[in-house]
Amino acid sequence: MIKGLYAVTPDEPNTDVLLAKVEAALQGGINILQYRNKQANHKLQTQQARAILSLCRQYNVPLIINDSVKLCLTLDADGVHIGADDGDLDEIRARLGPSKILGASCYNRLDLALNAQQAGVNYVAFGACFASSTKPNAPVASLDLFRLAQMQLHIPTVAIGGITLANAPLTIDAGANAIAVINAIFNTSDVKLGTQQFAQLFDTF
Secondary structure, eight states, X not given: OOOEEEEEOOOOSOHHHHHHHHHHHHHHTOSEEEEOOTTSOXXXXXXXXXXXXXXXXXXXXXXXXXXXXXXXXXXTOSEEEEOTTSOOHHHXXXXXXXXXXXXEEEETOHHHHHHHHXXXXXXXXXXXXXXXXXXXXXXXXXXXXXXXXXHHOSSOEEEESSOOXXXXXXXXXXXXXXXXXXXXXXXXXXXXXXXXXXXHHGGGO
């Protein structure tokens, strides 16, 4: 399930604008969507995530909630993505149950990925693979990590951080099963077209 284009929503306060962008991305061919809005309060996050979940159901695309296990369970979303400081993965897996998707940020560390796999996550994310405007101070993850992960992990890997149409093939070639993209999709003038261009990259691999 975790493969191809993995879109992550931008910090958009206007729900109507956000929904229009999300639907365009769904029409363009994303495989999975993560709702992430670090600027919104809990009420707005709940409103936006509920509306996005309805759209994702229409397009049969899984919705992952960033950080919040509570919001994921409240809405019955498809899963949650957890950072290193967002809780114990074993406890989160127990709360989610076996059927929900659980992803973990592992930055530039294979040891975190191995531990996460042991805790029952469904995928791990490495990054920032390239300079990222979303997280300018994020540690740099070498593309060699994906090659090492192929040998030592049996779960999918996601590349994140500064990914563009120009450099995305490098991450796919290195072995990333999915690429996570925010700005290069949602900050374009034509979200659907931008999404299609990213999705087509996987046709050649």
